[in-house]
Amino acid sequence: MIKYITVHCSATKEGKEFNSKHIDRWHKDRGFRKIGYHYVVLLDGTIEVGRFESEQGAHVKHYNKGNIGICYIGGLDENGNAKDTRTRAQKESLRLLLKDLKKRYKKAVIKGHRDFSPDLDGDGVIEEFEFIKQCPCFNAKKEYSNL
Numbered sequence: 029m030i031k032y033i034t035v036h037c038s039a040t041k042e043g044k045e046f047n048s049k050h051i052d053r054w055h056k057d058r059g060f061r062k063i064g065y066h067y068v069v070l071l072d073g074t075i076e077v078g079r080f081e082s083e084q085g086a087h088v089k090h091y092n093k094g095n096i097g098i099c100y101i102g103g104l105d106e107n108g109n110a111k112d113t114r115t116r117a118q119k120e121s122l123r124l125l126l127k128d129l130k131k132r133y134k135k136a137v138i139k140g141h142r143d144f145s146p147d148l149d150g151d152g153v154i155e156e157f158e159f160i161k162q163c164p165c166f167n168a169k170k171e172y173s174n175l
């Protein structure tokens with residue numbers, strides 16, 4: 029059962045083009061079997077599939093079961109600080125994708141990665157590859173609460 033739909037950013041700088049193939053490489057370098065997200069939303073709004081929805085993702089430590097992960101490209105300004113860098117096309121695609129997922133997984137709750145506190149389980153482990161405290165660099169829970 030899908031319990032969560034989690035929005036992430038790629039923690040890459042504004043305007044820099046990356047896609048699911050790059051993320052697949054980064055995640056493999058970290059020892060994952062393949063890209064951990066189910067969907068990636070590119071700067072131009074294109075939605076790429078990372079994992080099938082039937083596959084478990086690898087994107088929120090300790091909360092990967094029943095959790096669909098969506099990552100938009102961006103999330104950092106040119107100095108590397110957290111910023112909502114979503115393009116208009118990305119905003120449109122994110123909304124469409126989330127709407128579609130909510131229609132199919134009615135009980136799923138939409139959250140941003142940062143809404144899963146890394147200290148909930150008290151082990152103090154923070155993922156290095158992501159900006160976990162900020163990711164996805166906007167309030168996804170609030171923005172998509174009406175879907």
Ligand SMILES: [Zn+2]
Nearest residue numbers: 036141158163
């Ligand atoms: Zn994240």
